[in-house]
Amino acid sequence: MFSTRLRLPLAYAPLKSSPKSLFRSHGRSSTRVAELLPDIVEISLHKGILNRFRTFCSSKDLSLQKCVPCNKKDLSPMTEGTANVLKPKVPEWELLNDGGVMKLRRKWKVKNFLQGLEFFKIVGYLAEAEGHHPDLHLVGWNNLTIEIWTHACGGLTENDFILAAKIDKLHLESYLRRTSKT
Numbered sequence: 001m002f003s004t005r006l007r008l009p010l011a012y013a014p015l016k017s018s019p020k021s022l023f024r025s026h027g028r029s030s031t032r033v034a035e036l037l038p039d040i041v042e043i044s045l046h047k048g049i050l051n052r053f054r055t056f057c058s059s060k061d062l063s064l065q066k067c068v069p070c071n072k073k074d075l076s077p078m079t080e081g082t083a084n085v086l087k088p089k090v091p092e093w094e095l096l097n098d099g100g101v102m103k104l105r106r107k108w109k110v111k112n113f114l115q116g117l118e119f120f121k122i123v124g125y126l127a128e129a130e131g132h133h134p135d136l137h138l139v140g141w142n143n144l145t146i147e148i149w150t151h152a153c154g155g156l157t158e159n160d161f162i163l164a165a166k167i168d169k170l171h172l173e174s175y176l177r178r179t180s181k182t
């Protein structure tokens with residue numbers, strides 16, 4: 001864990017210019033506050049590092065994260081609010097509530113039926129590698145839809161957003177353009 005003891009030489013601790021948030025205006029004498037300074041600095045430093053660590057964990061690019069096994073007993077679906085927070089990270093996908101089950105959905109038009117099946121195969125290999133699987137639909141031979149949700153809990157988990165982000169990283173649109181010439 002991060003524990004960096006930073007002992008500021010009190011002479012250099014600019015008490016007056018320190019951010020208000022560090023020093024409550026309890027009218028404490030500067031001597032008392034000065035005594036507290038090293039611990040206050042350490043706590044804020046610690047928090048800063050922890051916050052940076054947390055930011056790293058919820059890294060912007062979901063496609064760099066890995067899906068986790070959905071076999072935890074207490075796995076529960078995320079709230080609609082949380083889903084809306086994550087949604088901007090997968091802008092091509094829509095959030096839908098399918099009879100009470102929150103899902104991610106994205107549609108593509110394919111050139112022909114075989115291209116659709118090829119598309120499924122590419123996504124299938126990704127899903128197998130992640131251990132998390134989308135629902136694949138190919139309707140009217142060229143309307144391809146992918147829906148992603150976590151069946152184990154009947155709703156959305158971070159796995160679903162990670163898988164959606166990884167599917168986007170496949171850049172299947174350029175695949176569809178390339179193969180449509182064949």
Ligand SMILES: C[C@H](O)[C@H](O)[C@H]1CNC2=NC(N)=NC(=O)C2=N1
Nearest residue numbers: 069070131132133149150151152
């Ligand atoms: C143990 C393993 O994580 C589970 O069997 C996985 C497989 N793929 C999955 N995919 C999806 N979408 N939901 C699940 O609940 C799920 N469970």
